[in-house]
Amino acid sequence: MNTQQTDRVVQALNSFRIELPSWGFSNTGTRFGKYLQAAAALTIEEKFSDAQQVHRLTGVCPTLALHVLWDLPNGVDDVDGIAALAARHGVQPGSINPNLFEEQIYKFGSFGNPDASVRQHALQHAKDSVRIARRLNSRDIVLWFADGSNYPGTANVRRRKQWFEENLRTLHADVDSHQRLLVEYKPFEPAFYHTDIADWGMALSFARSAGPRARVLVDTGHHYQSQKPEQIAAWLLAEDMLGGFHLNDRRYADDDLTLGSIDPYQVFRIFHEILFFEWESGARADIAYMIDQSHNLKGKIEAMIQTVMHAQELYAKAALVDYPGLASAQARCQLVDAESALRDAFSTDVRPIIEEWRRAKQLPADPLDAFRQSGYLERITTERRGRMSVTSSYA
Ligand code: LRH
Numbered sequence: 001m002n003t004q005q006t007d008r009v010v011q012a013l014n015s016f017r018i019e020l021p022s023w024g025f026s027n028t029g030t031r032f033g034k035y036l037q038a039a040a041a042l043t044i045e046e047k048f049s050d051a052q053q054v055h056r057l058t059g060v061c062p063t064l065a066l067h068v069l070w071d072l073p074n075g076v077d078d079v080d081g082i083a084a085l086a087a088r089h090g091v092q093p094g095s096i097n098p099n100l101f102e103e104q105i106y107k108f109g110s111f112g113n114p115d116a117s118v119r120q121h122a123l124q125h126a127k128d129s130v131r132i133a134r135r136l137n138s139r140d141i142v143l144w145f146a147d148g149s150n151y152p153g154t155a156n157v158r159r160r161k162q163w164f165e166e167n168l169r170t171l172h173a174d175v176d177s178h179q180r181l182l183v184e185y186k187p188f189e190p191a192f193y194h195t196d197i198a199d200w201g202m203a204l205s206f207a208r209s210a211g212p213r214a215r216v217l218v219d220t221g222h223h224y225q226s227q228k229p230e231q232i233a234a235w236l237l238a239e240d241m242l243g244g245f246h247l248n249d250r251r252y253a254d255d256d257l258t259l260g261s262i263d264p265y266q267v268f269r270i271f272h273e274i275l276f277f278e279w280e281s282g283a284r285a286d287i288a289y290m291i292d293q294s295h296n297l298k299g300k301i302e303a304m305i306q307t308v309m310h311a312q313e314l315y316a317k318a319a320l321v322d323y324p325g326l327a328s329a330q331a332r333c334q335l336v337d338a339e340s341a342l343r344d345a346f347s348t349d350v351r352p353i354i355e356e357w358r359r360a361k362q363l364p365a366d367p368l369d370a371f372r373q374s375g376y377l378e379r380i381t382t383e384r385r386g387r388m389s390v391t392s393s394y395a
């Protein structure tokens with residue numbers, strides 16, 4: 001690798017930041033149950049403490065995404081406590097995720113529920129979440145809805161679309177100038193016939209009709225098998241409507257596996273579209289990179305550190321693409337040369353440079369090994385043993 005390439009990797013590493021999900025540290029499962037880990041985080045303090053470990057060892061995860069009902073069960077009243085924890089653990093509150101799916105009244109939907117009082121209840125929770133974000137200086141409010149139906153004919157899709165537009169527009173009026181609403185789409189689960197925000201086009205339409213502070217969030221696990229999240233990213237970039245990513249990996253559905261564990265070239269292709277856009281436009285894409293995974297079997301903190309290391313590696317590889325060469329090969333339809341520009345970058349081992357970059361930042365060259373040497377896992381396993389959490393539901 002020549003110095004120019006090394007500089008590009010170092011520059012990419014200097015700018016790359018990725019947000020941790022609080023729910024990635026707690027016991028999560030599937031509908032077939034949960035395998036409990038003694039060291040799993042139960043309290044929000046423990047989630048901040050575990051996130052502090054990942055940030056201390058990697059240096060690139062300064063924020064923790066919060067899920068309102070799971071992390072702020074008392075809503076706005078929990079804000080001061082959260083702010084104190086953030087200060088104590090040196091990890092700032094990140095994106096705020098309203099929970100519009102767990103309460104029993106959401107059985108037939110939240111913003112899309114035929115019952116106006118349920119829509120009003122959901123809107124109030126979303127408004128409270130915007131207020132929580134403001135009090136915590138969090139920029140992004142991530143809106144994911146479980147809304148949809150399981151059987152043909154049971155939902156009026158057009159009417160529900162109208163109710164969503166009304167509530168999103170009303171919610172947007174509460175969002176101030178430095179905040180954003182990130183609309184997250186998902187084609188299925190928990191609804192298995194239709195979801196009200198099934199794909200990027202519907203999310204784009206809702207974000208546009210909501211107002212100028214709304215953008216689209218792409219969860220890599222929320223796509224049909226043959227869809228190309230990188231093309232969706234390119235389109236949303238071109239429309240200046242790409243707000244952020246929930247990064248994870250999958251083989252089948254929304255498997256929420258660790259990033260790069262199944263298809264690292266997929267994540268590389270997404271990062272490539274973003275960095276190529278930035279090179280071509282000379283503008284920095286205003287994107288929030290966030291992890292959204294559930295670690296059902298792997299040790300939660302190890303899986304999180306592994307994910308951050310994979311993300312850094314794939315982002316660094318994408319920064320190695322020879323853009324002038326690629327642009328001219330694309331213009332001249334030199335297919336093999338164009339494809340090789342990506343393959344060459346992807347097959348370059350950037351780990352030595354990343355280790356060098358970490359040493360220069362007084363960070364451990366191998367964060368995972370440093371974590372294992374730290375004794376933190378043994379300590380929390382002893383401290384947290386014996387208060388096993390419930391085995392049902394998600395987090
Ligand atoms: C839905 C989702 C959403 C979160 C949840 C934990 O599948 O991706 O982003 O609220 O996972």
Ligand code: MN
Binds near residue numbers: 144292
């Ligand atoms: Mn998600």
